[in-house]
Amino acid sequence: QLAAYLFQRPGEIVGMRWANVDLDAALWTYQVSKVGLAHAVPLPQQAVDILRGIGTVGRDFVFPSKSNTGHVTTANGIKFLKKLGWKDRQTVHGFRAVARTLIAEDLKVEPRLIEQQLSHGVAEAHGRAYNRTLFLDERRHMMQRYADHLDVLREAC
Numbered sequence: 001q002l003a004a005y006l007f008q009r010p011g012e013i014v015g016m017r018w019a020n021v022d023l024d025a026a027l028w029t030y031q032v033s034k035v036g037l038a039h040a041v042p043l044p045q046q047a048v049d050i051l052r053g054i055g056t057v058g059r060d061f062v063f064p065s066k067s068n069t070g071h072v073t074t075a076n077g078i079k080f081l082k083k084l085g086w087k088d089r090q091t092v093h094g095f096r097a098v099a100r101t102l103i104a105e106d107l108k109v110e111p112r113l114i115e116q117q118l119s120h121g122v123a124e125a126h127g128r129a130y131n132r133t134l135f136l137d138e139r140r141h142m143m144q145r146y147a148d149h150l151d152v153l154r155e156a157c
Contacts, residue, residue: 005101042140044147
């Protein structure tokens with residue numbers, strides 16, 4: 001569920017630490033392992049509700065390993081998708097492409113906000129050197145609209 005709502009890289013979601021999640025502020029911050037940059041993810045209410053219900057608060061990781069204390073669970077999205085009947089039709093990483101498409105086409109959100117949410121770097125050299133914008137308020141609004149849109153699509157099925 002979090003992969004669909006947050007559309008972050010699967011390894012980042014599995015490696016989520018409670019120390020980086022502020023449920024009251026509805027914000028998750030972390031270092032993007034792929035590029036090493038700080039990233040802030042506004043959490044829609046649906047994600048906050050999921051996180052509050054997980055039951056691992058007080059542990060280091062949101063998804064701790066059951067067998068290896070102090071480590072994260074294995075990112076085995078294939079089992080998860082197979083249970084949903086989506087094997088060979090959807091990947092966990094594919095939720096990023098789905099979000100990019102739906103937010104642009106259905107919600108008509110500016111691509112720069114979507115790219116920021118996907119933690120994609122700025123292509124142009126000066127932009128990488130000087131761009132410190134987060135667009136947090138705009139992305140917070142986008143994330144809630146997207147989560148609500150997913151809920152509507154799910155109810156229509």
